[in-house]
Amino acid sequence: MDVRNSRRQDGRSSVITANSLRGGQVVWLGAGDPLGDGWRERIEQATPVPNDAIAKALDRAAAAEAARVVIGIYGVELDPDSPTPMPVTERERIRAAGPSVRTDLGPQACLAGGDQGAHR
Amino acid sequence: MSGHGLPVGTYGYDATDRAFLADRVDEFRDQVQRRLDGALSEDEFKPLRLMNGLYLQLHAYMLRVAIPYGTLSAIQLRGLAAVARRHDRGYAHFTTRQNIQFNWIRLEDAADILAELAVVDMHAIQTSGNCIRNVTSDEFAGAAADELVDPRVYAEILRQWSTLHPEFSFLPRKFKFAISGSPQDRVAARFHDIGIVARRDDAGRIGFGVHAGGGLGRTPAIGIPMREWLPEEELLAYMEAILRVYNAHGRRDNAYKSRIKILVQALGAEAFTRAVEDEFAAMPRHRFRLEPKTVAAIAARFGTPALEAPADAAAVLAADRAADPAFDHWVSTNTHPHRDPGHICVVLSLKPTGGIPGDASAAQMDAVADLAERYSHAEIRVSHLQNLAFGHVRRDRLRSLWQELAALGLASANAGLIGDIVCCPGLDYCTLANARSIPIAQRISDRFADAELQRRIGPLRINISGCINACGHHHAAGIGILGVDKKGEEFFQLTLGGTAESDVAIGQILGPSLPEAEAVVAIERLVETYLSLRTGEERFLDTYRRLGNRPFKEAVYAAA
Amino acid sequence: MLRLELEPGASAAWPEIADDAPLPDGDCILSFARLRAGGVPDRSGSGRLGVSLRIDEPVEALAGSIERLALVLLTVPAFRDGRVFTQARTLRERLDFAGEIRVAGPVLPDQAAFLERCGVSSLVLPANADEAVWRRANARMHTAYQPSVRDEPAGPGLKRRSEAASGG
Numbered sequence: 017m018d019v020r021n022s023r024r025q026d027g028r029s030s031v032i033t034a035n036s037l038r039g040g041q042v043v044w045l046g047a048g049d050p051l052g053d054g055w056r057e058r059i060e061q062a063t064p065v066p067n068d069a070i071a072k073a074l075d076r077a078a079a080a081e082a083a084r085v086v087i088g089i090y091g092v093e094l095d096p097d098s099p100t101p102m103p104v105t106e107r108e109r110i111r112a113a114g115p116s117v118r119t120d121l122g123p124q125a126c127l128a129g130g131d132q133g134a135h136r
Numbered sequence: 137m138s139g140h141g142l143p144v145g146t147y148g149y150d151a152t153d154r155a156f157l158a159d160r161v162d163e164f165r166d167q168v169q170r171r172l173d174g175a176l177s178e179d180e181f182k183p184l185r186l187m188n189g190l191y192l193q194l195h196a197y198m199l200r201v202a203i204p205y206g207t208l209s210a211i212q213l214r215g216l217a218a219v220a221r222r223h224d225r226g227y228a229h230f231t232t233r234q235n236i237q238f239n240w241i242r243l244e245d246a247a248d249i250l251a252e253l254a255v256v257d258m259h260a261i262q263t264s265g266n267c268i269r270n271v272t273s274d275e276f277a278g279a280a281a282d283e284l285v286d287p288r289v290y291a292e293i294l295r296q297w298s299t300l301h302p303e304f305s306f307l308p309r310k311f312k313f314a315i316s317g318s319p320q321d322r323v324a325a326r327f328h329d330i331g332i333v334a335r336r337d338d339a340g341r342i343g344f345g346v347h348a349g350g351g352l353g354r355t356p357a358i359g360i361p362m363r364e365w366l367p368e369e370e371l372l373a374y375m376e377a378i379l380r381v382y383n384a385h386g387r388r389d390n391a392y393k394s395r396i397k398i399l400v401q402a403l404g405a406e407a408f409t410r411a412v413e414d415e416f417a418a419m420p421r422h423r424f425r426l427e428p429k430t431v432a433a434i435a436a437r438f439g440t441p442a443l444e445a446p447a448d449a450a451a452v453l454a455a456d457r458a459a460d461p462a463f464d465h466w467v468s469t470n471t472h473p474h475r476d477p478g479h480i481c482v483v484l485s486l487k488p489t490g491g492i493p494g495d496a497s498a499a500q501m502d503a504v505a506d507l508a509e510r511y512s513h514a515e516i517r518v519s520h521l522q523n524l525a526f527g528h529v530r531r532d533r534l535r536s537l538w539q540e541l542a543a544l545g546l547a548s549a550n551a552g553l554i555g556d557i558v559c560c561p562g563l564d565y566c567t568l569a570n571a572r573s574i575p576i577a578q579r580i581s582d583r584f585a586d587a588e589l590q591r592r593i594g595p596l597r598i599n600i601s602g603c604i605n606a607c608g609h610h611h612a613a614g615i616g617i618l619g620v621d622k623k624g625e626e627f628f629q630l631t632l633g634g635t636a637e638s639d640v641a642i643g644q645i646l647g648p649s650l651p652e653a654e655a656v657v658a659i660e661r662l663v664e665t666y667l668s669l670r671t672g673e674e675r676f677l678d679t680y681r682r683l684g685n686r687p688f689k690e691a692v693y694a695a696a
Numbered sequence: 697m698l699r700l701e702l703e704p705g706a707s708a709a710w711p712e713i714a715d716d717a718p719l720p721d722g723d724c725i726l727s728f729a730r731l732r733a734g735g736v737p738d739r740s741g742s743g744r745l746g747v748s749l750r751i752d753e754p755v756e757a758l759a760g761s762i763e764r765l766a767l768v769l770l771t772v773p774a775f776r777d778g779r780v781f782t783q784a785r786t787l788r789e790r791l792d793f794a795g796e797i798r799v800a801g802p803v804l805p806d807q808a809a810f811l812e813r814c815g816v817s818s819l820v821l822p823a824n825a826d827e828a829v830w831r832r833a834n835a836r837m838h839t840a841y842q843p844s845v846r847d848e849p850a851g852p853g854l855k856r857r858s859e860a861a862s863g864g
Contacts, residue, residue: 039196039244084171106571110572121225156838183776266778300841302785305778306807434854
């Protein structure tokens with residue numbers, strides 16, 4: 017796990033993220049089975065978890081790594097002032113959106129109808 | 137063009153080399169399957185995939201493909217373009233170690249991609265992992281007027297020797313070689329784990345100067361001299377001795393202290409050299425003797441260009457330059473003298489104004505392959521400064537090439553100038569990065585877009601790394617920029633006075649790190665200060681050396 | 697205990713003897729520390745002797761006693777620790793050790809060929825190892841570019857071993 021994401025403030029929420037083992041793409045844990053369809057490619061589809069419950073939620077999600085569904089599970093704190101799910105760190109904002117220097121690629125491009133490759 | 141139908145400038149594979157690659161692809165396919173089946177844990181799989189060039193980065197897997205000593209055939213470059221189209225997002229990134237990276241790879245596709253690369257005699261072997269990495273060399277090898285020995289033959293010998301080396305595939309940490317055959321260091325030899333400079337003695341025999349223990353990263357170090365003259369036949373034996381001492385005694389308890397430079401520092405240069413020489417004296421050197429017939433066999437696998445140019449080629453170029461100032465400027469920055477008076481070496485800038493340093497689209501790669509076939513014996517080179525180069529262009533055809541490059545956006549007249557920024561992928565792609573490095577490179581590039589201003593500033597290298605691992609070689613530049621993380625925000629630390637050339641020096645920190653906008657202003661002030669204080673045609677580096685960092689520090693921090 | 701033979705005849709189980717235990721009849725393995733403190737015991741007629749080394753113990757120190765040893769057991773602490781390759785190679789090339797080199801500890805099937813080419817004779821496999829996976833991994837590569845401690849015919853260039861050259 018990235019140490020920059022281990023700082024968490026009380027009263028805020030986090031979402032759980034990883035990369036798909038087979039595809040490598042960034043995934044976020046939403047409603048559904050962590051061993052199956054629970055991992056989504058858009059942070060908007062992630063289920064926020066209060067920070068005081070995130071450790072237990074990460075423990076439960078860890079089975080998905082053992083089952084070789086995803087790799088590198090960790091929690092990402094969200095900005096409480098953002099109307100949409102927005103990580104507090106630049107790194108996670110880039111993971112959620114795609115490269116800031118190539119806005120035609122990654123999830124940010126899907127919003128605009130570009131980057132068909134992301135749906136492969 | 138070549139005498140034996142072999143590709144010019146690259147080592148021509150034979151049936152055994154191809155059989156080896158096929159085995160290696162099968163092996164990796166099997167390893168991926170064992171990972172997906174659960175027979176291999178991620179912990180066990182990771183070093184195996186890294187030794188096949190496969191990283192897990194921010195957005196996807198990244199595949200780093202080896203471009204041995206930075207040389208490519210047109211067919212190979214088209215093969216890379218095809219991978220970019222078929223398996224990636226239509227582009228790729230040329231790195232500071234002469235390799236190429238694809239950013240959007242799926243693990244499930246990786247073995248197929250390696251199989252496609254093998255069709256054009258390419259691979260990703262040892263482009264990562266704690267092993268001997270791609271050997272880098274001079275982008276003007278085999279062409280430069282100042283060259284004494286063609287380093288590519290020895291780089292290929294080192295490539296073969298280090299490929300799946302049974303003893304040195306699980307080293308304490310990564311291990312990087314660079315080899316030059318010119319007295320003018322264009323490979324940053326003393327910033328490598330082993331840096332080799334090939335030379336000749338008075339009788340014309342080939343030997344090597346050897347440095348070890350150099351490197352950038354967290355602890356920048358200049359390599360120590362090991363041998364002034366290592367005879368050709370002892371090259372591999374001596375490399376074995378250095379690697380064996382490192383493998384046995386390098387630290388394995390702390391990744392930050394596990395490079396050979398730390399071992400050299402811990403033992404001291406004298407004791408380290410003695411340990412290597414003792415090992416060298418005791419080993420069965422006859423088993424590692426590099427026979428002249430072996431050197432000849434490898435050299436014979438390289439096609440050589442038939443250099444034929446009209447007698448007036450140089451005169452035509454001189455007239456073309458006189459007729460077109462824009463062309464003349466480009467020639468003065470983006471070419472290098474060739475050993476043949478009718479030819480010239482050319483740098484194809486991958487640093488357009490405001491662009492992403494080192495990125496090239498699949499369309500550009502295909503177009504460069506076409507140009508290489510028409511202008512430079514179907515051969516392309518990649519420089520560690522993230523540009524491409526052509527080795528053997530006829531002088532009388534240079535203007536025509538320049539016009540075609542301009543149409544592709546590859547004719548920025550900035551090689552070696554402030555617009556020729558070296559930059560790692562940074563936090564936009566890399567999981568290790570602390571800050572984005574590309575956006576600040578783009579802002580600086582935009583700020584100094586004026587070609588006239590760039591020429592007035594003269595030779596000035598800006599290198600940018602997004603973290604302390606220093607893939608952007610920030611310590612090796614006149615102005616270095618290091619991205620740091622301050623409580624989740626991106627800051628940039630400036631270093632001044634570094635160079636990787638023959639007058640090698642490590643850049644020194646100027647002062648406290650700055651937010652991005654302020655860092656760009658600081659670069660402007662550094663340049664203004666230099667322009668106001670330099671005498672005559674003095675380079676930035678020389679002004680800095682003459683005056684020290686005080687006037688520069690005042691310019692950046694006094695007003696703040 | 698499953699073992700992978702990398703060369704024929706390297707197979708028998710050898711008991712490792714605690715440093716304070718008397719030597720039994722028959723082949724046995726002593727620790728490097730015991731050997732270093734007490735020298736090589738006289739085994740005339742009662743079995744052969746092996747020595748067990750940790751990864752940080754110098755094989756060069758066996759130089760004076762190597763002719764009286766029949767087996768060297770090298771134990772790897774982690775598969776990433778590549779010192780074992782240098783230990784094995786040093787035993788073969790500098791000490792001219794002709795006996796069995798056995799490696800134990802967490803090595804990967806993908807490392808077996810490297811170990812073989814550094815002179816290792818046999819591997820003690822992890823519990824539940826699938827020997828077929830190991831054999832397949834070890835037979836994967838048919839070409840090598842460097843000399844190994846085994847006598848391999850030199851090919852063109854640097855290539856030392858290939859299907860053609862070895863008749864395999």
